[in-house]
Amino acid sequence: MRIGVIGAGAIGGTIAALLDRVGHLVEVTARGEQLAAIRDGGLRLDGGCGSHTARIAAAETLQTRPELAFVTTKAQDAPAAIRANAAVLDGITVVVVQNGLAGLREAEQLLPGSDCVGALALYAASYLSPGLVSVTTTANTYLGAGDGPPPQAAVDAARILDAAMPAFAIDNFTGAQWTKLMVNQINALPAITGLSAQQVLGDRRLRAVVTASLQEATRVGYARGVRYGSIQGLDDRILRVVARAPRWAAQAVPLLMKRRMGSTPNPGSTLQSIRRGQLTEIDYLNGAVVDEARTAGIEAPVNAAITALVHEVERTGTFLSPDQVHERMRPLLA
The missing domain is CATH 1.10.1040.10 (N-(1-d-carboxylethyl)-l-norvaline Dehydrogenase; domain 2)
Incomplete structure (x- = not known):
């Protein structure tokens, strides 16, 4: 499956590396030294989820249209990142992996033609140096939207992610x-x-x-x-x-x-x-x-x-x- 990860820092880098490890075609966005390091030597992962070097495509914006995308930037950077990639995100499922309360709501406003769902990453990871991400504590990732049952888009995205790392679609995502x-x-x-x-x-x-x-x-x-x-x-x-x-x-x-x-x-x-x-x-x-x-x-x-x-x-x-x-x-x- 073609999967885009917007923001290859600690959280996004972990998701990208693990999805690559199970065979998906992953493209990430990054900037500066992180972008140069990924292009030169791949995205390296170590720590609690094991070691893997993902040789993946990387650019400042997604260059191809994915079938599924994850937005994993810092919360304050997400609106600009979504706007910069809006053309390739329109009409697909977009998973917003963000701290705080505003990320999913902002994505829904910016991408009215997409199925936007939220995700909560409970694992802890560190962006140690350009090109290297380390998982310090393993834990689940939870997907959903609103305060009722998870929408089908969240169920489907959780199934795909769960093949690479523990992920579950949940009720009452707002409460979570x-x-x-x-x-x-x-x-x-x-x-x-x-x-x-x-x-x-x-x-x-x-x-x-x-x-x-x-x-x-x-x-x-x-x-x-x-x-x-x-x-x-x-x-x-x-x-x-x-x-x-x-x-x-x-x-x-x-x-x-x-x-x-x-x-x-x-x-x-x-x-x-x-x-x-x-x-x-x-x-x-x-x-x-x-x-x-x-x-x-x-x-x-x-x-x-x-x-x-x-x-x-x-x-x-x-x-x-x-x-x-x-x-x-x-x-x-x-």
Whole structure:
């Protein structure tokens, strides 16, 4: 099958390499050093999904019309990437693999003639150097759309992807997006401190910040009428308890996340962007919580402060120590 992957970074590179490994004809888009490396030596994958070098076509935009496409850019880059490839995406199934809440909705608006479905990648991968992607934690990918049963396009795309990596079409995709947003509450603190996710969650002071932001975000979801989906060991029942529990009890969820990550250091996608000198997705993660809170007529001060700290690190290039983070956030944790 001809498959296009728009954005051959950590997530897209993993999908592209694994689909190539099972025999699909894969073309990717990339830029700069990543594009040059893929053209020169292929797209190399290692880590939890095994090793493979995918000798695949690569360009800044898709050069041939695929039968199935995955959009795996950063959330803020997706609209421009979709517009740049719109001519070859029209009329096919397009799978939007994105953090945050807006990606699928934006794709549907930009591609009215296509079957657009969403996907949530629960595995962790790192874009280590040009041409090399490493899977640090293996996990499922979930596909769907809306709050009902998955559309047929999601079922078909999940079947194709599942031959290369664990993938499932699910009900209540909107609720699952919100649950993934809760999982991504761990993403900001590594970007602020330069530490791995495991180190952040192992630090009592930083874990308190993550727990506070998680509780606040969960409450915002309920204020917006969300029924959380079941992924990564979290579901609506557990998150309802998290929203109401004292912080010392709610920290059990971040500790569960730490155990699920294993021992290989997980920098998180936001820290990876910082290290590459790129803008992060923070406005689509903790920033999305702030926006949803505003829509609900409430505030999300912890998530707003975390979003501001990530932007500070983007601007200055200087990480904060755990002590500095604790001092900055302490007034909001009382």
